[in-house]
Amino acid sequence: MTGKTNLSIKAVGGTGSSQVAEFPYRETRLAQSADKQVEFRSIEKRYGHHQVLSDLSLSIKRGEKLSLIGPSGSGKTTVLRILMTLETIQGGSIWIDGKPLWHEERNGQLVKASQQHLRRQRAKIGMVFQHFNLFPHMTALENISQPQRIVLGRPRVEADVQALELLDMVGLRERAHHYPAQLSGGQKQRVAIARALAMKPEIMLFDEITSALDPELVEEVLNVLREIGRTSDMTMLLVTHEMTFAKEFSDRVLFMDGGRIVEEGEPDQLFSAPTQDRTRSFLRKIIAAGQRI
Amino acid sequence: MTFDFDFALQVLPDLVRGFAITIQATVGGSVLALALGLAFALANRSENRLLRVCSGSASEFLRRTPLLVQLFFIFYVLPDVGIVIPPIWAGILALGLHSSAYMSEVYRAGIEAVPKGQWEAALALNYHPVQTWRRVILPQAIPPMVPALGNYVVLMFKETALLAVITVPEAMNTARDIGNSTYQYTEPVTVVGILYLLISIPVVLALRFIERRVHQEAA
Ligand SMILES: Nc1ncnc2c1ncn2[C@@H]1O[C@H](COP(=O)(O)OP(=O)(O)OP(=O)(O)O)[C@@H](O)[C@H]1O
Ligand SMILES: [Mg+2]
Numbered sequence: 165m166t167g168k169t170n171l172s173i174k175a176v177g178g179t180g181s182s183q184v185a186e187f188p189y190r191e192t193r194l195a196q197s198a199d200k201q202v203e204f205r206s207i208e209k210r211y212g213h214h215q216v217l218s219d220l221s222l223s224i225k226r227g228e229k230l231s232l233i234g235p236s237g238s239g240k241t242t243v244l245r246i247l248m249t250l251e252t253i254q255g256g257s258i259w260i261d262g263k264p265l266w267h268e269e270r271n272g273q274l275v276k277a278s279q280q281h282l283r284r285q286r287a288k289i290g291m292v293f294q295h296f297n298l299f300p301h302m303t304a305l306e307n308i309s310q311p312q313r314i315v316l317g318r319p320r321v322e323a324d325v326q327a328l329e330l331l332d333m334v335g336l337r338e339r340a341h342h343y344p345a346q347l348s349g350g351q352k353q354r355v356a357i358a359r360a361l362a363m364k365p366e367i368m369l370f371d372e373i374t375s376a377l378d379p380e381l382v383e384e385v386l387n388v389l390r391e392i393g394r395t396s397d398m399t400m401l402l403v404t405h406e407m408t409f410a411k412e413f414s415d416r417v418l419f420m421d422g423g424r425i426v427e428e429g430e431p432d433q434l435f436s437a438p439t440q441d442r443t444r445s446f447l448r449k450i451i452a453a454g455q456r457i
Numbered sequence: 458m459t460f461d462f463d464f465a466l467q468v469l470p471d472l473v474r475g476f477a478i479t480i481q482a483t484v485g486g487s488v489l490a491l492a493l494g495l496a497f498a499l500a501n502r503s504e505n506r507l508l509r510v511c512s513g514s515a516s517e518f519l520r521r522t523p524l525l526v527q528l529f530f531i532f533y534v535l536p537d538v539g540i541v542i543p544p545i546w547a548g549i550l551a552l553g554l555h556s557s558a559y560m561s562e563v564y565r566a567g568i569e570a571v572p573k574g575q576w577e578a579a580l581a582l583n584y585h586p587v588q589t590w591r592r593v594i595l596p597q598a599i600p601p602m603v604p605a606l607g608n609y610v611v612l613m614f615k616e617t618a619l620l621a622v623i624t625v626p627e628a629m630n631t632a633r634d635i636g637n638s639t640y641q642y643t644e645p646v647t648v649v650g651i652l653y654l655l656i657s658i659p660v661v662l663a664l665r666f667i668e669r670r671v672h673q674e675a676a
Contacts, residue, residue: 250581283585314588
């Protein structure tokens with residue numbers, strides 16, 4: 165049941181629609197160039213008959229700070245969720261550090277990834293969600309400490325110290341023993357960021373992490389992001405509606421529409437001199453809605 | 458009809474002894490039902506289709522047939538194929554199996570009430586599926602289930618009276634024996650009824666209290 169064929173392998177799907185895609189075996193053997201940490205190759209994502217991503221290709225360099233912008237429903241969240249293995253794909257392949265995400269090489273053949281392989285790949289990635297998803301039955305400290313203990317096997321003392329340091333960094337040390345229900349949205353999101361950082365990921369994914377917050381709480385969360393951007397060389401992939409922040413923060417901005425990447429460029433270029441009509445009309449709407457870019 | 462208090466007092470010790478067996482059967486049956494119900498609920502969500510189908514049909518079967526039939530089957534039919542189970546254990550087995558099928562529905566609803574984001578956060582943190590269940594999902598799912606599970610325990614407590622038909626000397630059986638030998642049924646049966654009330658009323662009140670607490674915490 166390893167699905168060994170020389171010419172093609174099946175795109176795997178644990179959940180959702182399990183259409184089968186095939187891609188040439190030869191292509192999967194092409195070496196990745198060294199500076200590409202993440203690569204999406206011709207990704208197809210469908211929910212039933214609803215095509216969400218079409219032939220989407222993207223590479224991300226190690227240490228790059230990349231922002232994804234685009235209208236609602238364009239597939240930005242889906243890109244992050246696919247990389248986090250929260251969604252399966254119906255076609256194409258994802259590569260992290262030169263290894264495919266959903267497949268692994270065994271005896272010179274690419275076969276469906278084992279759970280160990282998936283867990284090894286997943287360990288490199290952390291994610292912060294729009295709605296925080298803190299564990300409500302654990303204190304802020306325990307939210308950050310428990311994953312280190314049970315996933316990374318760190319001793320409790322070490323995990324707690326690490327958690328307190330991170331709480332310090334996000335300005336919440338004195339809230340260590342509060343439960344999520346006792347924290348404001350901005351505070352919850354800062355704890356969630358600390359929790360993801362504690363796992364020492366190489367790649368961090370942020371999905372509209374300020375859009376569920378009251379306006380006056382947005383800045384405290386963005387400040388934490390700025391701090392991380394300044395002090396770490398993690399690869400960061402950010403979905404955001406905050407254009408000013410995307411502009412100041414990122415090395416590169418991607419504009420998505422209808423499940424495709426329409427345009428990409430350095431922030432100055434993309435925001436001030438977009439080349440595509442769709443990008444221009446999106447940015448006009450953003451400005452009309454009152455945002456400064 | 459007169460109620461003979463002296464006679465009632467005289468048979469009380471025997472009835473209390475019977476009642477101890479009633480309680481044993483309830484506790485045994487509940488432990489079995491709570492564990493098996495969770496197992497059914499987990500199996501129903503398994504990725505393995507065969508496991509899902511098996512546990513689904515087993516729990517369906519247990520809910521669609523009367524407890525009395527299940528009791529008779531375990532105690533009188535299984536010995537024909539060489540499986541002989543002492544009456545009290547047969548009773549516990551039948552009570553536990555029967556309620557587990559209902560409790561699995563409570564577990565199912567409780568598990569489904571845990572937001573999808575909790576599963577996703579656990580996966581993103583690279584929790585092993587077993588860790589996700591143990592550390593994230595069940596600790597959130599179980600407290601709100603306590604009142605509903607408790608109601609099934611109370612229901613089982615009352616159904617233990619059925620064990621009389623498989624010769625378990627629980628309270629009701631004891632009362633009937635006393636009645637059969639003295640031709641006085643009123644006193645022993647009344648006392649048994651009162652004993653049931655003495656236990657079930659406080660338990661039900663406690664469950665209501667817990668339910669209110671759970672709702673307060675959710676709010
Ligand atoms: N679980 C799902 N089932 C069916 N369709 C889905 C599902 N999740 C997302 N979609 C659809 O996929 C498309 C892309 O969704 P996605 O969430 O990636 O968009 P987005 O760019 O993040 O939008 P937003 O800015 O509103 O967050 C949308 O049309 C959405 O309706
Ligand atoms: Mg989104």
